Amino acid sequence: xxxxxxxxxxxxxxxxxxxxxxxxxxxxxxxxxxxxxxxxxxxxxxxxxxxxxxxxxxxxxxxxxxxxxxxxxxxxxxxxxxxxxxxxxxxxxxxxxxxxxxxxxxxxxxxxxxxxxxxxxxxxxxxxxxxxxxxxxxxxxxxxxxxxxxxxxxxxxxxxxxxxxxxxxxxxxxxxxxxxxxxxxxxxxxxxxxxxxxxxxxxxxxxxxx
Numbered sequence: 001x002x003x004x005x006x007x008x009x010x011x012x013x014x015x016x017x018x019x020x021x022x023x024x025x026x027x028x029x030x031x032x033x034x035x036x037x038x039x040x041x042x043x044x045x046x047x048x049x050x051x052x053x054x055x056x057x058x059x060x061x062x063x064x065x066x067x068x069x070x071x072x073x074x075x076x077x078x079x080x081x082x083x084x085x086x087x088x089x090x091x092x093x094x095x096x097x098x099x100x101x102x103x104x105x106x107x108x109x110x111x112x113x114x115x116x117x118x119x120x121x122x123x124x125x126x127x128x129x130x131x132x133x134x135x136x137x138x139x140x141x142x143x144x145x146x147x148x149x150x151x152x153x154x155x156x157x158x159x160x161x162x163x164x165x166x167x168x169x170x171x172x173x174x175x176x177x178x179x180x181x182x183x184x185x186x187x188x189x190x191x192x193x194x195x196x197x198x199x200x201x202x203x204x205x206x207x208x209x210x
Contacts, residue, residue: 026115028062032108036071039078039145046082049108053092062109063095067123072097074147075106077137081146085139097123130160140180157200165200177204 031052032045053061063079065072076095083090098120109118128134136156137148157163171177181202 026112028109028111028115028118030107030118031110033105035105042075042078043082043145045108046079047086050083050086050088052108052110054088056110056112059092059110059112061093062107062111062118063093064098064107064109064118064120065095066104066106067097067099072123077147077149078145080152081137081139081149084149084151085146096120099123130156130163136165167200167202169202169204170206172206174204177206 031049034041034045037045049061049063053059065075076097079095080090080093083093099122107118111117136153137146139146139148153165157165169177169181171180181204
C-alpha cells in the first residue's frame, strides 16, 4: 500500500512540474546593439538581424531607434528599404523610435511568440507635409543606403487623391537603367497598372537630375 501511494505521488508531482514549466513565458532576445554607425555598417547589421529572424520563422523583430528627428527618420527608412530589397516579410518587423531617457543606442530584438515586448517609449511620427513636392526615396543597383519602398509609394499616392508621382531612373547605359527599373517598377505599377498614366510617370536619363 505504501509503494502504491509513493508511486502515485511521484507521478502527480512530475505531471504538475511539467505543466508548470510549459506555461513559463519566453523572453525577448537582444540580437544586436550599436550607436551611430555609417550606413553600410547599418545595412550589414540589418542583414544579420533578418537572417536571425529567418532562422526563427515564428518570431517577430523589433527595432528600437534612439530619438533624433532627422537621424532616426533616415535610419528607419534604410532598415525598412533594405528589408524590402531582401524580400523579407516586413509584417514580421516593427521599427519604433524610442524616446526612453538615457538610451542612445539602436537595438535589434527577436521576440518569440508569447514573450514580453522590449520596453520603449515610442515617439509618434509627425504628419508629412504633402502640400508641395518632395523626394520620397532613392535606390540603386548596388543597394547602397536605399530609402525607396515601392509599396509605401503606392500607398501614399492612393491615400492622397490628386497627387502625382514621378520616377526618375538614371544610369550610364540603357541596359543599366532598364535593369534597375525592372527590379523596382513592376512591383510598384502592377498594383494599379491600368491607372499608371493617371498617377505616375517614369523618366529615363543618363544625366544627374538631383
